[in-house]
Amino acid sequence: MKKNTGSTSTPFFDTPMGNLLKEYCENRLAVLALGAVVIIILIAVFAPVLAPQDPYDLAQLDIMDSTLQPMSESESGMVYWLGSDGQGRDMLSAIMYGLRTSLSVGVFSGLLAFLIGSLVGLLAAYFGGKLETFVMRLVDLQLSFPAMLVALMLLAVLGQGVGKIIFALVVVQWSYYARSARGSALSERNKEYIEAARCLRLPVRRVIFRHLLPNVAPSLIVIATVQVAHAITLEATLSFLGLGLPITQPSLGLLISNGYHYLLSGKYWISFYPGVALVLTIVCINLVGDKLRDIMNPRLKQ
Amino acid sequence: MTIFIIRRLMQSVVVLFSMSVIVFFGVFAIGNPADILIAPDATQEERDIAIVRLGLDQPLWKQYGSFVVNALQGDMGQSFVFSEPALKLIMKRAPATLELAFTALLVTVLFGIGAGIWCGLKPDALSSRGIMVGSILGFSIPHFWQGLVLIMLFSVYLGWLPAGGRGETGELFGITTSMATMDGIRHLILPAINLSLFKTALITRLTRAGTREAMLMDYIKYARAKGLSPRRIVGVHLLKNIMIPIITVLGMEFGRVIAFAVITETIFAWPGMGKLIIDSINVLDRPVIVAYLMVVVSMFIVINLVVDILYTVLDPRVRIDEVGT
Numbered sequence: 001m002k003k004n005t006g007s008t009s010t011p012f013f014d015t016p017m018g019n020l021l022k023e024y025c026e027n028r029l030a031v032l033a034l035g036a037v038v039i040i041i042l043i044a045v046f047a048p049v050l051a052p053q054d055p056y057d058l059a060q061l062d063i064m065d066s067t068l069q070p071m072s073e074s075e076s077g078m079v080y081w082l083g084s085d086g087q088g089r090d091m092l093s094a095i096m097y098g099l100r101t102s103l104s105v106g107v108f109s110g111l112l113a114f115l116i117g118s119l120v121g122l123l124a125a126y127f128g129g130k131l132e133t134f135v136m137r138l139v140d141l142q143l144s145f146p147a148m149l150v151a152l153m154l155l156a157v158l159g160q161g162v163g164k165i166i167f168a169l170v171v172v173q174w175s176y177y178a179r180s181a182r183g184s185a186l187s188e189r190n191k192e193y194i195e196a197a198r199c200l201r202l203p204v205r206r207v208i209f210r211h212l213l214p215n216v217a218p219s220l221i222v223i224a225t226v227q228v229a230h231a232i233t234l235e236a237t238l239s240f241l242g243l244g245l246p247i248t249q250p251s252l253g254l255l256i257s258n259g260y261h262y263l264l265s266g267k268y269w270i271s272f273y274p275g276v277a278l279v280l281t282i283v284c285i286n287l288v289g290d291k292l293r294d295i296m297n298p299r300l301k302q
Numbered sequence: 303m304t305i306f307i308i309r310r311l312m313q314s315v316v317v318l319f320s321m322s323v324i325v326f327f328g329v330f331a332i333g334n335p336a337d338i339l340i341a342p343d344a345t346q347e348e349r350d351i352a353i354v355r356l357g358l359d360q361p362l363w364k365q366y367g368s369f370v371v372n373a374l375q376g377d378m379g380q381s382f383v384f385s386e387p388a389l390k391l392i393m394k395r396a397p398a399t400l401e402l403a404f405t406a407l408l409v410t411v412l413f414g415i416g417a418g419i420w421c422g423l424k425p426d427a428l429s430s431r432g433i434m435v436g437s438i439l440g441f442s443i444p445h446f447w448q449g450l451v452l453i454m455l456f457s458v459y460l461g462w463l464p465a466g467g468r469g470e471t472g473e474l475f476g477i478t479t480s481m482a483t484m485d486g487i488r489h490l491i492l493p494a495i496n497l498s499l500f501k502t503a504l505i506t507r508l509t510r511a512g513t514r515e516a517m518l519m520d521y522i523k524y525a526r527a528k529g530l531s532p533r534r535i536v537g538v539h540l541l542k543n544i545m546i547p548i549i550t551v552l553g554m555e556f557g558r559v560i561a562f563a564v565i566t567e568t569i570f571a572w573p574g575m576g577k578l579i580i581d582s583i584n585v586l587d588r589p590v591i592v593a594y595l596m597v598v599v600s601m602f603i604v605i606n607l608v609v610d611i612l613y614t615v616l617d618p619r620v621r622i623d624e625v626g627t
Contacts, residue, residue, distance in 0.1 A: 144602065144606050145557075145561075145599075145602055146557065146558045146562070148562060148564075148565075152564065152579075153595055154328075156591050233444045236444055236446075236447075237446050237565060240565075241446075241564070241565065242580070242584065243583065253446075256450065260450060260569075263453060263454060264453075264457070264458060264465060268458070271450055272451075275444075275447040279442060282442050283439075283442045286442055
């Protein structure tokens, strides 16, 4: 980051990625958000190492320590920074583990939707015709229903499970990628370099993946950041409603749902702190996505 | 215009039909309802009788066939749990949901457009910046957690408002509603705020953007040059011109409100359709699930249709396009 405060024409920043980085670093809030996202990801990845307690190892739990206030100390000398829940679980550890589940479900489903959606969108744009009409009708139809409702319907029909919620999240999200991939690919398709590639009789696969995709990718990446945040929210919501993940793999949504029953007796911390973790994650990812969108949007550039 | 409506109507029928197939067969894929509905200590004989009574012994396609025929007559089957027609059950719960949805939408329109115009007219004022930051929070904070925080703050900590239930209902213009009694209104406030926060944030941003754009237009300058009062400029000239996108979004948001009411109703124990569907999913009450989904899909199709038509009526430019093609 320090490099770009000096001369702006260092060779490193002349590459497209370097320029992007430089532009990104101009906004302090965006850098802060990116840092926070990195920290959150690290916490999720290293949760077993960082957490003071394995919240799902029954041997480490003591029912005597249940619903402790934040900052209180148990008899064994352990400090519960964020309190403990009804089973005597340390909330901080539970949140770290929950973050792990939430992030992996969000990122994995986002990635899958990204792959499927952009492929379908690219194919639709490249080949046009009936395929395109059909795909776009489907996308329009799906986008006319709120994502939340579609996911709810799917899970009502399919039942619970990790695989099922990922499936539901992919179904909900692919259409965004497909629409955007088609949109950008349509404008790229008629440019000279694609024409040139076709004139060289390169195989269709090569034209799509080596020529079209890299030029469509930036806008898709922006959507991907926002969509991952969306997926995490959606998963948390569905888990809160009891339709998402099973109790064996508690995500942040499920932790909040568990705390919901203690809320009215004033034990706010059981659902409050997982919610704070969730909100921080989503806000930071959204801030990064917003900044990326501004950078990629040529209309905002002078 | 007529052709457009007819085409849209035909599309709607196709959507409805395919939805019914997906939903019906999908719902049958989960578990065997006989295991859940019939007491485990029932004898084989009792089981068989119950299965025949519930129609679970028929082949799937036959069950679907009778479902479609009955659905067209407004009969969506009997709820396994309540032993009442599923559609009647949903319709009984619908007023509570609609009441909540309309209140939320009202809050959205009042606060969203008000705050949006304020922010658009004074983009640099401290209050405007505060509202904009608030709207980002309104976007980012998950709906259900907003609800929990509202309960935490206003019900548990401050003790001002009740945390759940619909409260006392009364008659108002012949409709049973919570709005008729003070107790009902108190119960309505928190769920309505919860349901409207996201939409208010959206409408605020939309109105602000529209206002900022419109204020630079010549017709505003001309109105000002004519010596019209600022109130008239904002209330008539500005509002008329920024309304088109707002009404479209509001129309779509109305559907969204019904979908998100599921969450709000679960949190605030509001006895509407949304709570019913979650309860029904948990006990696998299939006729209610199918009926709810069909009702909501039909609602959406109608809302989308109305929004499309409204759009062409409101915006002459769209109409010209329609004639041209």
